[in-house]
Amino acid sequence: THSPSPVLLVWSMSLQRQCRVLLARRCTSWRSTSGELSNGVNSHQSGWRWVALFILSFNICVSYLPYYTFVPILRQSMQAFKVDESALNMLCILYALVYVPGAFVTGPLVGAIGCRKTFLIATALTVAGCALRCSSYSLPWQEHRADDGTAVGGGRQLWWESWHVENNFPSWVSQPAFCWLLLGQAICALGQPLLVNCTSEMGADWFPPSERPAAAMVSNLMNFIGSSLSFMLPPLIVDENPTSLDALHDQLSSMLYLQYQAAILAFVLTLLLYQPLPKSSDGDAEKRAPVSFLSEVFGVIKLWDFWIVNLQFTVYVALCHAFDAVEGSLLENYGFNASLTSWTAVSCCVTSILSTIVEARCISDPASYKNALVVANLFMALSFVIGYTCLHFHLHPFGFVVAVGIMGLSTPGWGCSCELGAEVCFPAREATVSSLLEAFSNLAGVAAIVAAQHGIDAQFGAGVLGVMAGSAVLSAA
Secondary structure (H helix, E strand, C coil): CCCCCHHHHHHHHHHHHHHHHHHHHHHHHHHHHHHHHHCCCCHHHCCHHHHHHHHHHHHHHHHHCCCCCCCCCHHHHHHHHCCCHHHHHHHHHHHHHHHHHHHHHHHHHHHHHHHHHHHHHHHHHHHHHHHHHCCCCCCHHHCCECCCCCECCHHHHHHHHHHHHHCCCCHHHHCHHHHHHHHHHHHHHHHCHHHHCCHHHHHHHHCCCCCHHHHHHHHHHHHHHHHHHHHHHHHHHCCCCCCCHHHHHHHHHHHHHHHHHHHHHHHHHHHHHCCCCCHHHCCCCCCCCCCCHHHHHHHHHCCHHHHHHHHHHHHHHHHHHHHHHHHHHHHHHCCCCCCHHHHHHHHHHHHHHHHHHHHHHHCCCHHHHHHHHHHHHHHHHHHHHHHHHHHHCCCCHHHHHHHHHHHHCCCHHHHHHHHHHHHHCCCCCHHHHHHHHHHHHHHHHHHHHHHHHHHHHCCCCCHHHHHHHHHHHHHHC
16 A cells, blocks of 8 residues: 555545535534425525535536546556556547436436436445545556465466457557456446536426526536546646656556546435435426326427537537546657646636636626537637647647647536437426437547547648637638
8 A cells, every 4th residue: 555645645635624514514503494495495595505506516527537637647647557548548438428327317317306316326335436436446557466476367467468468459448457448437437427427407406497507617618628638637646757667656556546526425415415305395496297208308309409519519529528537648659748738638627617707797697608609619620720730739738738728618518418308308308318319429529539540640630720720610600
């Protein structure tokens, strides 16, 4: 075992102080607010709706932390886990791939047990996945050793290597520790759709119609902030040039343990602070006739308007996934360090927040969604064009940071797509519509990641960004 880093200790003490403050506030306001809910006060008038929004937003951010963990520390991760670039891309591909069945589970699950229990299941899955990712199974340098100093399970390692060579499997299959890491990543990925696909459902539960667009914008903004944090945190813990292999191992262990602690915090906050929906508010939302999930799905896919929204959203999300997954690889192909992605993440995070503030002021009804989606896709295309120019002509890295910052201005592409989809598919449940949108877009995301990496391996280089820019323009049209 390794002692936690000073960064981890400071972070843990900060979390403890925040938890004590939150619990103290909860205790002082419990009687008044909880009493109001139990006495039949409309949930749309309750101050707990803002707590619900905060909890969901925090959980979404935490669910993204494992997603792109190894992209900004690509070279260090390849050295530590003894795998190649394509193997590390599998961690991103797996997230998008596992997301698809999880998306289809969300609709019936949230309809049967409600948002609170669904969020508890989601955060529990994140905790379990993160626990496996930072265990000795996934970290080969934490193997227990026998009295003679040999690693326990060494014979299994040799058999595994022989078996994979004989059956022509990818090289990363010969690394059992990396396979355990993939399994932990898959468990984390199972929890994410239970959070991301419930943004509209949570808004319908807790917020009046006039506040739902703003609530949806805030919760969907967390997709950008969460993915940005996934890029920003690893370079803060893992050195660009570690002094030794043992130091690298210690830093990677601390990073994964930090994500595990964040997952535990998300579960605890949801358990303590997210209130069950008051029974009296069940009738506050728009009336829907009871219908099975499959009937609802078949009803949605028959709508032409759904496919229009779905096509735009699929292209948008696929481009986001592909760029995020290959950004580090693309930078290293042009002589930049993959850690530059931490600065691009900061840039994207700041501009996405500014974009959401403007979005909340300018978009107040569904009629504005179409124009917002056109503008979002044009910002995405502009970002790729500037990124291509910076790499192709070997401009200053700051130009690439600005390019990704412009991408942050495209945040309406996510929230407005989900909200517009819910509008055109009413009376279908918001979670069902979001699940379908996310399922199609993540399947396309897997294909886009594979295609983008293949283009880079084929020496297409920054031309990959040119193709992405053209796709974004077509989506806007």
